[in-house]
Each structure stands twice: as structure tokens, then as C-alpha cells.
Amino acid sequence: MFYKMLTGASGRIGALIDQLPSQCAVCHAWPARRVCDGCAARFAQPRTRCARCALPVPEGVSQCGACLREPPRVDACLAAVDYGYPWAGAMAEFKFRGDPGWASALATLLRSAPWVEPALESADLVLPVPLSRERLQERGFNQAALLARHIAGPRVDTALLLRPRATEAQSGLPRSQRLRNLLGAFAVEPTRAAAVQGRRIVLVDDVMTTGATLNAAAHALREAGAAHITAMVVARTEPD
Numbered sequence: 253m254f255y256k257m258l259t260g261a262s263g264r265i266g267a268l269i270d271q272l273p274s275q276c277a278v279c280h281a282w283p284a285r286r287v288c289d290g291c292a293a294r295f296a297q298p299r300t301r302c303a304r305c306a307l308p309v310p311e312g313v314s315q316c317g318a319c320l321r322e323p324p325r326v327d328a329c330l331a332a333v334d335y336g337y338p339w340a341g342a343m344a345e346f347k348f349r350g351d352p353g354w355a356s357a358l359a360t361l362l363r364s365a366p367w368v369e370p371a372l373e374s375a376d377l378v379l380p381v382p383l384s385r386e387r388l389q390e391r392g393f394n395q396a397a398l399l400a401r402h403i404a405g406p407r408v409d410t411a412l413l414l415r416p417r418a419t420e421a422q423s424g425l426p427r428s429q430r431l432r433n434l435l436g437a438f439a440v441e442p443t444r445a446a447a448v449q450g451r452r453i454v455l456v457d458d459v460m461t462t463g464a465t466l467n468a469a470a471h472a473l474r475e476a477g478a479a480h481i482t483a484m485v486v487a488r489t490e491p492d
Contacts, residue, residue, distance in 0.1 A: 301329075302315050305319050305324055324470070326481045326482065327482060330368050332368075332486050343486065346395055346458070350391070358458070359399045376451040378409070379410075379454070380456045381455065381466065399458060413438060415439075449478075452478075458486050459485060470483070
């Protein structure tokens, strides 16, 4: 109930903010949405990406070498933009500075990315990557849940995938430590495990860096019998 109150209140606040006249956060045109059409066209051009981890790859290449050597837990990964200017600043304002008004603009970017609409249409379940109770209380909202609600509305289930324990913040950690950090961090709600069996699932998060978080969440869904998992993120970082 506490989680629903937080995410519901943040969603309503964000919706109200989106309706207010404002200037583009990138070029400062007035009046405009958070990101005007011109800036979205300039800074969110589609790129050829690895089908399994969403890293940029040369045209004609379907999977990067790393995914061929060690396939991720997810079957597919879709990203709207690279984690760079101006999106890195937008994500920081959204996630770390408590500005849920960014949810609509960032979700629009994600929904406009190639293959996102077909993946949503074919999904049985749309699940945001959950936060621990402690992190949710600290932040006031789950940014992944807000994004998921904007792209999938009432189809989003925020109670099926759980994060039963808090983990050290992932930002700044190397991949090996991120993987250790997330062991056992996610679980499917025990009384609803049957809802996952044989299902096609879309897993939504804001940023993908090493993929450790999404793969840990996907592992829990695989253990519960998920048939296919597509990860969706707004931004994908470049490898170190």
C-alpha cells in the first residue's frame, strides 16, 4: 500500500507538471515540452544496437561479441538513446534530484525507439525493475515504475517482481562487484509465481550500464518459468 501511494502520488505530480507551460530543457525554446521535437530529433537518432544488450554495433551486426560469448539472461534488450548529452543530465534530474516530471518525456523517447511497440504488444506482463523498500522511501518513487506506467498504463504489474533486500548503490561499481552485489536481490512474489510460467515479459528500467541489474532480475523470472524476457531502458551507457 505504501508503495502504491508513493508511485501513485509521484505519477499524478508528474502528470500535472507535464501540463504546465515550460521551456525545452535542452535548447530552452519557449513554450515547449521537456524536450522539444527538434531536440528529440537531433539527440535521439536511432542506432543499430546489439539485440541482446543494446550496445551500438556496426550496421548488419545483430549481436556483439560479448553476448555471443556469454549470452545474457534476457532474450532481447531495447534502448532509446546513449547515456550522454543531454540525456545523462535528464536522467540525473529524474532519478537523483526527485523530478518525476521527466517520466513522460523519457517514456516517449523509449516508446518511440525501434521495436519497442511490437515488444509491448506481444508481452503478457510489463514489469518495472523494483527498488528495495529502503531505497523507495529514500527516493520517494520508483523511476522504473513511472516509466513503465507511461509506456504500458494499466498493464504494468508493480507487485509481481520484488526486491526483498537492499543492495549497495550500483553506480561506480565494476561489473564483477555489481554481480556479487545483486546475488539473490530479486524474487518473484511467492504466491503469484504461476503468473510468470510460460509468459512473455517486458522488464523496464531507466539506464543499463553493465546489465547486472537487469540480468539479476531476469534470473529470478527465469527461475519462475518465464518463456521470453525483453528488457527496455531509456539509456544505454558505453562500455568502460
